[in-house]
Amino acid sequence: MRFHFALTLQALWTGVCQAAMQHYPAAAWGHYDVCKSQVYSDEGLSWDYMACQPEAADMTQYLKVTLDPPNITCGDPPETYCALENPYMCNNECDATTEELAHPPGLMFDTEGRNPTTFWQSTSWKKYPKPLLVNITLSWNKTIELTEDIVLTFESGRPEQMVLEKSLDYGRTWQPYQFYATDCLDAFTMEPKTVQDLTQHTLLDIICTEDYSRGYVWKNDKTVRFEIKDRFALFAGPQLHNMASLYGQLDTTKKLRDFFTITDLRIRLLRPATGATMVDENNLSRYFYAISDIKVQGRCKCNLHANSCVYDKEKLSCECEHNTTGPDCGRCKRNFQGRAWSAGSYLPIPKGTANVCSLTKIGPVNCECSGHSKRCSYIELLNTVICVSCKHNTRGQHCQLCKLGYYRNASAELDDENVCIECNCNPYGSVNDRCNGTGFCICKEGTTGPKCQECLPGYLWDNGCKSRVCDNELLRCQNGGTCISNVHCNCPPGYTGLLCEKRRCESELGGCGGPDSGQAHLTPPSTSRLLLLLLLGSALLREAACRPAVL
Ligand SMILES: *[C@@H]1O[C@H](CO)[C@@H](O)[C@H](O)[C@H]1NC(C)=O
Ligand SMILES: *[C@@H]1O[C@H](CO)[C@@H](O)[C@H](O)[C@H]1NC(C)=O
Numbered sequence: 418m419r420f421h422f423a424l425t426l427q428a429l430w431t432g433v434c435q436a437a438m439q440h441y442p443a444a445a446w447g448h449y450d451v452c453k454s455q456v457y458s459d460e461g462l463s464w465d466y467m468a469c470q471p472e473a474a475d476m477t478q479y480l481k482v483t484l485d486p487p488n489i490t491c492g493d494p495p496e497t498y499c500a501l502e503n504p505y506m507c508n509n510e511c512d513a514t515t516e517e518l519a520h521p522p523g524l525m526f527d528t529e530g531r532n533p534t535t536f537w538q539s540t541s542w543k544k545y546p547k548p549l550l551v552n553i554t555l556s557w558n559k560t561i562e563l564t565e566d567i568v569l570t571f572e573s574g575r576p577e578q579m580v581l582e583k584s585l586d587y588g589r590t591w592q593p594y595q596f597y598a599t600d601c602l603d604a605f606t607m608e609p610k611t612v613q614d615l616t617q618h619t620l621l622d623i624i625c626t627e628d629y630s631r632g633y634v635w636k637n638d639k640t641v642r643f644e645i646k647d648r649f650a651l652f653a654g655p656q657l658h659n660m661a662s663l664y665g666q667l668d669t670t671k672k673l674r675d676f677f678t679i680t681d682l683r684i685r686l687l688r689p690a691t692g693a694t695m696v697d698e699n700n701l702s703r704y705f706y707a708i709s710d711i712k713v714q715g716r717c718k719c720n721l722h723a724n725s726c727v728y729d730k731e732k733l734s735c736e737c738e739h740n741t742t743g744p745d746c747g748r749c750k751r752n753f754q755g756r757a758w759s760a761g762s763y764l765p766i767p768k769g770t771a772n773v774c775s776l777t778k779i780g781p782v783n784c785e786c787s788g789h790s791k792r793c794s795y796i797e798l799l800n801t802v803i804c805v806s807c808k809h810n811t812r813g814q815h816c817q818l819c820k821l822g823y824y825r826n827a828s829a830e831l832d833d834e835n836v837c838i839e840c841n842c843n844p845y846g847s848v849n850d851r852c853n854g855t856g857f858c859i860c861k862e863g864t865t866g867p868k869c870q871e872c873l874p875g876y877l878w879d880n881g882c883k884s885r886v887c888d889n890e891l892l893r894c895q896n897g898g899t900c901i902s903n904v905h906c907n908c909p910p911g912y913t914g915l916l917c918e919k920r921r922c923e924s925e926l927g928g929c930g931g932p933d934s935g936q937a938h939l940t941p942p943s944t945s946r947l948l949l950l951l952l953l954g955s956a957l958l959r960e961a962a963c964r965p966a967v968l
């Protein structure tokens with residue numbers, strides 16, 4: 418017999434109650450509101466971990482609203498507009514400086530139910546026929562999972578064209594959620610559809626609907642919806658009685674989960690209600706946008722690792738359990754990286770799987786070294802596991818980089834033994850033995866080529882490229898040669914070499930010796946002398962053979 422005591426969220430008595438009810442009633446699909454509970458079994462006391470998520474809540478309390486253009490709210494300067502109920506009464510006033518006459522954006526999110534309704538209102542369509550464009554952006558700076566329809570209530574008559582957009586990356590990129598128009602083909606060249614046309618297979622399709630734009634008549638429905646529940650129902654059945662099926666789908670289909678996940682919403686108002694085919698150009702004060710309420714119900718996305726989400730210092734964050742951390746519980750806590758992080762799972766219903774982060778283990782389990790090492794070490798300071806003794810000239814946390822002096826072989830896989838190629842920089846021509854990603858070394862002045870093994874024009878190779886081959890002091894051209902622009906000696910006939918230090922040999926027999934016994938009185942470079950000594954006898958022979966040609 419096992420007893421469960423839910424320690425988070427639920428008070429102790431609920432835990433007792435749950436124990437009496439065999440944890441969860443068999444018919445329930447799971448609420449995922451408990452992250453862990455203590456278990457007493459024959460073996461003693463232990464913890465049982467479960468997938469958990471925060472309660473759904475009214476998310477409009479936590480958002481930041483931005484209008485574009487920023488000065489699109491009416492009342493600055495004050496203006497008159499036609500009454501909402503009666504377009505022929507045009508002496509209503511919007512004045513930002515008077516509280517009773519102001520219509521700031523905050524009035525879209527206050528508690529309704531008061532009379533009269535409070536609403537945000539735009540300036541009127543004074544610049545007709547230029548379009549009256551307004552973007553209303555709602556930002557949470559937190560991933561949110563939608564649980565109910567998004568509902569906008571328009572006091573101005575519903576716009577004739579609008580787009581609801583979403584972002585999943587804090588406003589960096591946007592995707593349309595739904596298009597709305599009195600005439601979808603005309604406005605967006607899309608076939609009009611309704612959410613009822615969607616099936617399980619087309620659920621992620623973005624549609625244009627005419628359902629929420631028809632009619633300028635105030636008495637009609639004022640709301641524009643984005644239907645979350647109808648979409649859920651495609652999996653969970655009409656009454657959402659089979660949430661298990663939906664959760665099963667959400668678990669296995671990231672695209673589906675992402676579809677209902679947002680960080681921001683944007684309402685792009687493209688054309689106000691006109692109620693007619695013709696816009697009354699004499700009385701443009703009739704046309705504007707006014708929104709009294711926006712409903713966004715959802716929950717913080719905590720990857721099934723938290724059952725509550727707190728709002729502190731204007732910021733939402735999950736209260737992570739299961740030794741996870743981050744705003745969305747999206748990673749394992751320090752010292753709990755014994756296995757790779759993964760989101761909790763709704764399955765198996767009803768408790769789900771917690772996928773807790775476990776204590777960091779050092780060993781081959783989480784030692785990922787691209788096949789270049791089998792040894793890892795845990796660095797507490799950095800809270801990471803890093804590979805040690807990377808082979809094949811690799812380095813890095815996962816042996817995923819090339820050692821200094823090596824570069825990545827573009828045609829080899831990361832785990833290939835040949836993944837790193839030696840830079841092979843010319844030791845004289847290059848600054849150091851490192852190269853860039855395509856094997857190019859950093860060349861010293863005057864040097865060029867991928868490995869810095871060649872000289873630029875005006876330079877000559879001499880253990881690197883030297884610009885100054887000769888001068889009139891230390892590097893004199895010898896045997897009567899003349900120094901041309903410091904880069905080469907113009908040697909007299911019969912002499913050659915960088916400084917004309919060598920005798921030219923015209924014999925067919927091969928090389929000549931140095932000018933040791935010749936007429937030259939200048940000292941030849943010591944290397945030549947050394948060579949001469951080493952070659953000894955044969956050199957003397959060659960010299961003898963050469964002399965006639967010189968004389
Ligand atoms: C808003 O500001 C822009 C630029 O500052 C200006 O061109 C525009 O006329 C203003 N619009 C209104 C309605 O005041
Ligand atoms: C708008 O039309 C109404 C009635 O047709 C008229 O009383 C009002 O003065 C007009 N307003 C403007 C700004 O022209």
Ligand SMILES: *[C@@H]1O[C@H](CO)[C@@H](O)[C@H](O)[C@H]1NC(C)=O
Pocket residue numbers: 485486550551552582591685
């Ligand atoms: C509104 O957002 C769209 C992109 O989503 C952008 O092109 C446009 O410039 C924004 N501002 C207005 C006033 O429409």
Ligand SMILES: *[C@@H]1O[C@H](CO)[C@@H](O)[C@H](O)[C@H]1NC(C)=O
Pocket residue numbers: 558732744
């Ligand atoms: C959003 O949240 C992050 C932390 O999660 C914070 O660093 C950043 O300043 C917030 N941005 C805004 C605009 O509030």
Ligand SMILES: *[C@@H]1O[C@H](CO)[C@@H](O)[C@H](O)[C@H]1NC(C)=O
Pocket residue numbers: 466738739740773774
């Ligand atoms: C997480 O870490 C704490 C200690 O920091 C430990 O008491 C707890 O059992 C760990 N496991 C989970 C799943 O919370």
Ligand SMILES: *[C@@H]1O[C@H](CO)[C@@H](O)[C@H](O)[C@H]1NC(C)=O
Pocket residue numbers: 826827828829830833835836838
């Ligand atoms: C690059 O890798 C390929 C594939 O392993 C190998 O055939 C090739 O010899 C390598 N290139 C160099 C320069 O090592």
Ligand SMILES: *[C@@H]1O[C@H](CO)[C@@H](O)[C@H](O)[C@H]1NC(C)=O
Pocket residue numbers: 853854855856857
């Ligand atoms: C390396 O340097 C060469 C020459 O400067 C350049 O053409 C090449 O694009 C560089 N490669 C990389 C990966 O930076």
Ligand SMILES: [Ca+2]
Pocket residue numbers: 524525526527528529534535536708709710
């Ligand atoms: Ca309101």
